[in-house]
Amino acid sequence: MKKSLQGLLLGSLLLTAGSAIAADYKIDKEGQHAFVNFRIQHLGYSWLYGTFRDFDGTFTFDEKNPSADKVNVTLNTNSVDTNHAERDKHLRSADFLNVAKFPQATFKSTAVKADGDALDVTGDLTLNGVTKPVTLKAKMIGQGDDPWGGKRAGFEAAGKISLKEFNIKTDLGPASQDVELIISVEGVQQK
Numbered sequence: 001m002k003k004s005l006q007g008l009l010l011g012s013l014l015l016t017a018g019s020a021i022a023a024d025y026k027i028d029k030e031g032q033h034a035f036v037n038f039r040i041q042h043l044g045y046s047w048l049y050g051t052f053r054d055f056d057g058t059f060t061f062d063e064k065n066p067s068a069d070k071v072n073v074t075l076n077t078n079s080v081d082t083n084h085a086e087r088d089k090h091l092r093s094a095d096f097l098n099v100a101k102f103p104q105a106t107f108k109s110t111a112v113k114a115d116g117d118a119l120d121v122t123g124d125l126t127l128n129g130v131t132k133p134v135t136l137k138a139k140m141i142g143q144g145d146d147p148w149g150g151k152r153a154g155f156e157a158a159g160k161i162s163l164k165e166f167n168i169k170t171d172l173g174p175a176s177q178d179v180e181l182i183i184s185v186e187g188v189q190q191k
Helices: 002-019 085-092
Strands: 023-027 034-042 046-052 055-061 070-076 104-115 118-127 130-145 151-162 178-189
Touching: 023 151, 055 178, 104 130, 118 151, 130 178
Parallel strands: none
Antiparallel strands: 023 055, 023 178, 034 046, 034 178, 055 070, 070 104, 104 118, 118 130, 130 151, 151 178
C-alpha cells in the first residue's frame, strides 16, 4: 500500500511538472527589450532599415511541445521610424501603410513547428487591411531567471513579406518588392 501511494504521488508530481512546462510571457515593452525591425532594398543599391517603436504582445512557450506555442502581437503602424522624417511621413501615407485608415497591424500565430533548433511560426499577419499567412523562422536566444525574481525567455525571428500581397501598390523597382522582417523579443513570464 505504501509503495502504491508513493507511486501515485510520484506520478502526480511528474504529471504536474509536465503541465507546468508551458508558460505565458508578456513582451518586455517597458524595458525596451523587444524590436520589430525591417529592411528593404533601396533601388537595388543598398538596404534601408526601419523599426516600429510602439507594439505589444504575448507568447506562450512550451519547450517540450512547440505545437502548443502561441504568439500574438499588435503594433501601431504610426510608430514606423526609418530615421528620416520625410520618408516616415510618406510611409505613413496611403501609398504605403495608410495609418489613418489602418492604425494597427497584428500577427496571430496559427501553428508552431519545430525545425531542428529553430521554430517555424506560421500566423495571420494583418497589415494595411489585408490578412495573409506568414511564416517566421524563430530561434530561442535564452531563458531563465532575471535579477528581479522573475523568469524570462528571448527569441529572434526573421521572415519576408511581399508589399503587393498587402495592397501596397507603390512600385519601388524590381529589387524592392519584398520586405525582410527582423524581430527580437524578450518576454517576462506571467504568474
